[in-house]
Amino acid sequence: MARAVTTRRKIATTVLAWAIGLLIFFPIFWTILTSFKTEAQAINNPPLFWGFDFTLENYAVVQERSDYMRFLWNSVIIAGGSTILGILVAVPAAWSMAFVPSRRTKDILLWMLSTKMLPAVGVLYPISLIFVEFNLLDTRGGLILVLMLINLPIIVWMLYTYFREIPAEILEAARMDGATLKAEILYVLTPMAIPGIASTLLLNFILAWNEAFWTLNLTAASAAPLTAFIASYSSPEGLFFAKLSAASTMAIAPILILGWFSQKQLVRGLTFGAVK
Amino acid sequence: MATTTDTGADFRTRLQEWLPKLVLSPSLAIMLVFVYGFIAFTIYLSFTDSRMLPSFGWVGWDNYDRLFRVREWNVALTNLAIFASLYIVICTLIGLTLAILLDQKIRGEGVLRPIFLYPMALSFIVTGTAWKWFLDPAIGLENTMHLWGWESFTFNWIKDREMAIYTIVIAAVWQSSGFVMAMFLAGLRGIDNEILKAAQMDGASNFQLYRRIILPQLRPAFLSAFVILSHLAIKSYDLVIALTGGGPGNATALPATFMYSYTFTRNQMGIGAASAVIMLMTIAAIMVPYLYAELREKK
Numbered sequence: 001m002a003r004a005v006t007t008r009r010k011i012a013t014t015v016l017a018w019a020i021g022l023l024i025f026f027p028i029f030w031t032i033l034t035s036f037k038t039e040a041q042a043i044n045n046p047p048l049f050w051g052f053d054f055t056l057e058n059y060a061v062v063q064e065r066s067d068y069m070r071f072l073w074n075s076v077i078i079a080g081g082s083t084i085l086g087i088l089v090a091v092p093a094a095w096s097m098a099f100v101p102s103r104r105t106k107d108i109l110l111w112m113l114s115t116k117m118l119p120a121v122g123v124l125y126p127i128s129l130i131f132v133e134f135n136l137l138d139t140r141g142g143l144i145l146v147l148m149l150i151n152l153p154i155i156v157w158m159l160y161t162y163f164r165e166i167p168a169e170i171l172e173a174a175r176m177d178g179a180t181l182k183a184e185i186l187y188v189l190t191p192m193a194i195p196g197i198a199s200t201l202l203l204n205f206i207l208a209w210n211e212a213f214w215t216l217n218l219t220a221a222s223a224a225p226l227t228a229f230i231a232s233y234s235s236p237e238g239l240f241f242a243k244l245s246a247a248s249t250m251a252i253a254p255i256l257i258l259g260w261f262s263q264k265q266l267v268r269g270l271t272f273g274a275v276k
Numbered sequence: 277m278a279t280t281t282d283t284g285a286d287f288r289t290r291l292q293e294w295l296p297k298l299v300l301s302p303s304l305a306i307m308l309v310f311v312y313g314f315i316a317f318t319i320y321l322s323f324t325d326s327r328m329l330p331s332f333g334w335v336g337w338d339n340y341d342r343l344f345r346v347r348e349w350n351v352a353l354t355n356l357a358i359f360a361s362l363y364i365v366i367c368t369l370i371g372l373t374l375a376i377l378l379d380q381k382i383r384g385e386g387v388l389r390p391i392f393l394y395p396m397a398l399s400f401i402v403t404g405t406a407w408k409w410f411l412d413p414a415i416g417l418e419n420t421m422h423l424w425g426w427e428s429f430t431f432n433w434i435k436d437r438e439m440a441i442y443t444i445v446i447a448a449v450w451q452s453s454g455f456v457m458a459m460f461l462a463g464l465r466g467i468d469n470e471i472l473k474a475a476q477m478d479g480a481s482n483f484q485l486y487r488r489i490i491l492p493q494l495r496p497a498f499l500s501a502f503v504i505l506s507h508l509a510i511k512s513y514d515l516v517i518a519l520t521g522g523g524p525g526n527a528t529a530l531p532a533t534f535m536y537s538y539t540f541t542r543n544q545m546g547i548g549a550a551s552a553v554i555m556l557m558t559i560a561a562i563m564v565p566y567l568y569a570e571l572r573e574k575k
Contacts, residue, residue, distance in 0.1 A: 014382040020374060021391045024454060028394060031406060043423050089306065092299030100296035108304065110567050115311040117563050119511040121535045121552040123314035125321060125545065129330065149310045156303055181292060210399035212514035217536070227401045227514075234405050234518060244409050251402050259397030263390045266397055267458045271500055 028256070034245035035059070042242040058246035066232060068250050075225035075254075077140050078215070079208035082147035083201055086155045089148070091197070094159035095189070099171065109157065116153040120213045131218060138220045146218065147208045155204055158269055162196025203265040206258055226251050315556065322549035330545065339550040348526050349551060352534040355441050359530065360509035362445045363452070368501055370449065371456025372494075376486070378457070379464045389461075392454030400451065404518025407447040408434070411519075437527040440520055444512075444528055447519055452508070456501050463497030464490065503566045507559050531555050 033049070034042045041052045062068060097105045127146060136142030166189070174188045212227040219228055230251040233244060259266070322340070325333040343349055374392060378385055395403065410416040411434040421429035433439035467490060475489055513532040516522055522529040522537065529537075531551060539548030 010380065010382065013377050013380045014384075017374070017377040017380075017382050017388060018384070020377070021388045024450065025391045025394060027406065027410070027450070028398075043420060089303055093303035096296035096300040102296075108300075112303075112307060114560070114563060114567055115307055117507045117511075117559055118311070118315070119532060119552070119555050119559060120513070121532050122318055122556045123311065124318075124536070124539075124552065125330065125549065126314040126317045149306065152303060152306060153311075181288075181295075206397060210397075210401075212399060212401040212517075213532075216401070216514075216517070227399060230399075230402050230405050231518060234408065234521075240415060241409070244406075244415075248402055248406050252398055255397055255399070256394075259394055260390055262397070263393050263458075266393065267455065267462075270396070270455065271459055271504060 028252075031245045032249050034241055035249045037242050039240050039242045042240065042245070058242045059250065061243055062247045062250060066229060066247075068229065071224060071226045071229035072250075072254075074140060074223055075209055075227075078143045078147060078223070078225050079205050081140070081144040082151065082208050083155075083204045085144060086148045086152050086204060087159075087197060087201060090152060090155040090159055090200075091193075093156050094163050095185075095193075097156075098160050098163035098166075099168070099189075109160065112153040113157055116150075116157075120150070124217075127214075128218070137218060138223045140223045143215060143218060143223060143225075146214050147211055150211070150214070151204050151207055154207070154269055155200055158200040158203060158265075159196060161268070162199065163193060165196070166192045199262075199265045200269075202258065202262045203269040206255060206262060206266065207269070209255060318549050318556075319553050321545060322553045324546055326545035326549070328543040328545065335546070339546040340554075343547050343550045343554075346538075346547065348529060348534055348538070349531075351526055352529045352531050355528060356510065356530050358441055359444055359448070359512070360506060362442075363448050363509050364502060364505045366445070366449045367452050367456045367505055368498070370453040371501065372460050374453065374457035375460035375464055378461055389458070392457050394454070395451045396455040398451070400514035401518045403447055403451050404515045407443070407450075408519050411443050411446075434520060435524060437524050440524060440528045444516055444519055448509075448512070448515055451515075452505065456505070459501050459504075460494060460497050463494045467493050499566065503562055506562055510555055510559050 035058055036054050036056070037048065037052045038055055038057070041048055044052075097109065131137045131142055134142075136145075170188060170192070171184065174184050179188065209225075210227070212231075215225050215227045216231060219225070230248060233247045321330055323334060323336060325331055325335050325338075378388065378392075382388075411431070413419065413430070413432040413435060418429060418431045421431075434443045471489060472485065475485055480488070511532060512530050513536070516528055516530050516533050520528040522533045526534075532555065535548050535551045535555070538544050538551065
């Protein structure tokens, strides 16, 4: 009897959890689905889940209207560039704090993390003044620098937490065997650090990709990434659902793919390590 | 010969000693200059008579005084209070419920968890824009319902000065709930099963189990969720810009959008800087004690 009740309860919770999950996912699913329909089918009653004429016309229209590929390329360069640059700067710092901690390490980490929570408007003036001064407005190089700067704390922090998980005994053993610092870093540390670096890379790429405050305010046309692309569709101007859906699908497609693989990193990064 | 190897070894040990500090310093220097240096500059500007360009005439607390007499700023603060409290409370409730559901070891959890988390991986600017279309009476939900023959259906919150702020809550909650769920789920998984079993043996009901044992143990998760959600709320910019542009009128302005528009459309840099400083201080007041406690605990 008791068993029957628990089974029934289990089924109920499973159904409920799935129902909420589908509800949350529905807008994304529906957007993608609608992007492949004609405008008439997009607002068909009843809504069409299948049996519509699959069309790529919406994508062609959007590409023609606003040159998606250029925005996409800018996003790739800016997010990728700032991430790689950030990792290059952060790896030595994280290595130093994780393996040669000093009395101050905790305080430094606290101080670094705190900077990530501060609002962007706090540094808006100096950065825009510098951008004007050095002609960095609407350049990819300028954005790469800014995004690297704002994400550096989180990169250092993430790398630090991953590096900390590398057991110190292994390093000691390597040292006992007479490994030099160079050998230690090259043959012992690096292979074990790569998964952590890859995770940090992934997370930061997504963060940089999604960043909108700076990308919207510091670009006009030539360096504008996908955030600006989607913002330009903010007022529909005669476009209807199928076209708008195609535009948003194009904006989120890369993240939909990366997002699936980076759930853990996302939680870990956005909670500042409170959740591992 | 012996001396050279000696200095060589000496040099090496000294390098080993200094290298960690040496490699740490670029990151530290960058953050020191580009975060704290720049913030210091903003704080300084907030005490000057800067308008369109920075100017260095000292005016004391004047900008702060004037800021709080600007009607839009007070609107932005009221909006922030409404938005932040609803956002934090609803996200926490939904997140906790979802986490408890998922913690029942249900079928397909591995697929469900990423689905709940998906919205958080998307850019606020994309979700804001998509929600804007969806909530727009002319093309979205209302129009669709009319086309389907439900003529009397109305849902025009986004055009309504009184209700527009709640559309931002809807979009933000959709985006963040799954993320809060992940935080609580981690907390739930961290609870010692032995304690639960012991309590069950003693005849505790499920409700008692949650109320007396599980929820109290989730205290750190509640705290993290609160700090993270509140700093996201105070920083909110992209979502509002994409969803309502701060409108209708300035009905959905938040401090960050106020700061931006007041500086660049009204050329009031001094007052804008003062508003940025207020936001910085608010976040610091929530965050510093939390991070401090967090790090002390982890020792």
